Amino acid sequence: MKVIRGLVAAVLILAIGAVVLVVALPGEKIAKLAADQVKAMTGRELVFEGKVGISWYPVLGVTTEKVSFGNAAWSERGPMFTADKAVIGVDVMAAIGGEIRVKNVELVAPEVLLEKTTDGRVNWDLSDGTSPVVSGQSAEAQTGGESAPTSVTSTASQFESFALERLVISDAQVRYIDHGGARQELSGVSLAMTWPDVGGAADVVIEASPFGAPIQLDAVVAAPLALIDGDVSAVELAVQAGGGSARFEGRAGIAPEASGKLAVSASDAAAFLAALGTGGLEGPLAVQGDVTLTRAGVVSVRGGRVTALGNDLTVLADVDLNGVRPKVTAQVATQALRLVEKEGDESSQSVEAAPVGWSKEPIDASALGLVDGTISFAAEAMDLNGIAFGKTRATVKIDRARAVARIQEMEAYEGAVTGLFVANNRNGLSVRGDLKVSQIALQPFLAATADLDKFTGTADFESRFLSSGETLDAIMNNMSGDGRVEVGRGTIEGIDLDKLLRGDVTGGTTVFNSMVASWTIADGVLSNRDLLMKLSRLSATGKGTVGLGLRTIDYVFSPQLNGPDGPSLIVPVKIKGSWSNPSVVPDLEAAVKRSFDKEIKAVEDEAKQKLEKELGLEKKEGQSTEDAIKDKLEKEALRGLQNLLGGN
Structure with a gap:
């Protein structure tokens, strides 16, 4: 009992003390x-x-x-x-x-x-x-309520x-x-x-x-x-x-x-x-490196390594955080870069557009406005959605949502690419390019970029283009520009022009010695009128259009045998349809007409001479048969009218 009374007393004292303290x-x-x-x-x-x-x-x-x-x-x-x-x-x-x-x-x-x-x-x-x-x-406490000088002490x-x-x-x-x-x-x-x-x-x-x-x-x-x-x-x-x-x-x-x-x-x-208020990447992300932030607002990254979109990149960078946007000076390198479309793009495209159309998925170009600066890039190999490149060296300069990528070196399909590409997202997305390609292998290049695998040979070409749009479909349909191509010795699979001129339409392969052409682009349609192809025993010209937006072709090749007085036989070939499955059909009607133009004209001349003789036409110098007949009919009508009226 004493113990209990003691505990109760202690609690009471503490409670009273707490109340008094408060x-x-x-x-x-x-x-x-x-x-x-x-x-x-x-x-x-x-x-x-x-x-x-x-x-x-x-x-x-x-x-x-x-x-x-x-x-x-x-x-x-x-x-x-x-x-x-x-x-x-x-x-x-x-x-x-x-x-x-x-x-x-x-x-x-x-x-x-x-x-x-x-x-x-x-x-x-x-x-x-x-x-x-x-x-x-x-x-105040230190000086007893009176102010007095004090010495500085540490925190x-x-x-x-x-x-x-x-x-x-x-x-x-x-x-x-x-x-x-x-x-x-x-x-x-x-x-x-x-x-x-x-x-x-x-x-x-x-x-x-x-x-x-x-x-x-x-x-x-x-x-x-x-x-x-x-x-x-x-x-x-x-x-x-x-x-x-x-x-x-x-x-x-x-x-x-x-x-x-x-x-x-x-x-x-x-x-x-x-x-964190940004975006632009999907899938796993890993970053590591030594980072320094100075009092002047500059971030430096040394020994940086970034794993994103299935790629492993090394990064050396300095970022100035002062200003409206961070200013970046960076060097990015990788052994192999691979960028592919995310799963589902093809299926969604087939529902929204024709099977041969471009994607209508909106392009998110907001990343262009995140930073300014200069980024140097180096890769030993690249796969950009099925288009393969080798050793690449490029520099990208970004200023207020406008990026200029200048290609100093790029190996592509046994050839080389140089030039620049501009993407501008200041007032909607627009793109511009000025590219030069030398000695590129046509068959693998066209197969990867345009689903065409019928042409072989090596080509030099240059192209300039300009377009705008919020989707790839809009950009391809708004394309304008011009260019020129020169191809050395090569082949065209699926047609043998030499056999065709001898009446054999069973197909085959055309071997040519050279081919040159130039083109213009307007509203997504490429137009060409001066294609010239030289073969061993004949030559061919061509003209027509290629729908860059619709991915279609409407073109006419005109192979011809050369005689002493000019072309002796011309058989135009129509190439029409989608890029992936065009039809190749010889235009025999046009061939017959062109080949027998002289014979038809000779028959017409003989018939006119017989008509002139039977009618007793007297043609004036330079007058056509049609005009001579008209004059004779007018004279006969006037003579009949005079007789009717009793004239002489």
């Missing part, structure tokens, strides 16, 4: 002490507005109404943050002993303003405002009695203003920080959904005081977003500045990048 705690003094400690640490004002009350559950301390924290001296935009409510918890045991030490701070619905000046200063750098205060006491000495076990910020709205560039706004941001030992590490967790999907950042800061002093600290950062993660281990400061190793791993690159 009643005796001066809320205004706690709030003022917190403000003085913040002033000592940062040099900025922490102002509590409205009523200050005592809170004893779940945290012993005070609750305040609106609270604000001062901005940097150079800012003209008001406080760095304001909050609707603040809860300040104190160390109970220290309070019982007569000392008030702040341990917990909770801010409800704060509005945070982050600013960066054109010369690089940031308002979250608190080191510039450090006041000459010692051991967390106010300047570490100011924090000797500080122990912020927990800082909680909920439902924050964050505005970021770069006075030389972008402005951004985030809402629904939460932060939780634990820092139990002023000389130890702090753990920070930040959650936000700036682009719809949640993002969580976990950070371990080894030396928070170093950051407050404007120095760097060892840090570990981990970001979780959209099924992917990113980790950084190294050193960082609030300038901002950082240097360390970065690793990114995402099973779904599209979801991960969408959560």
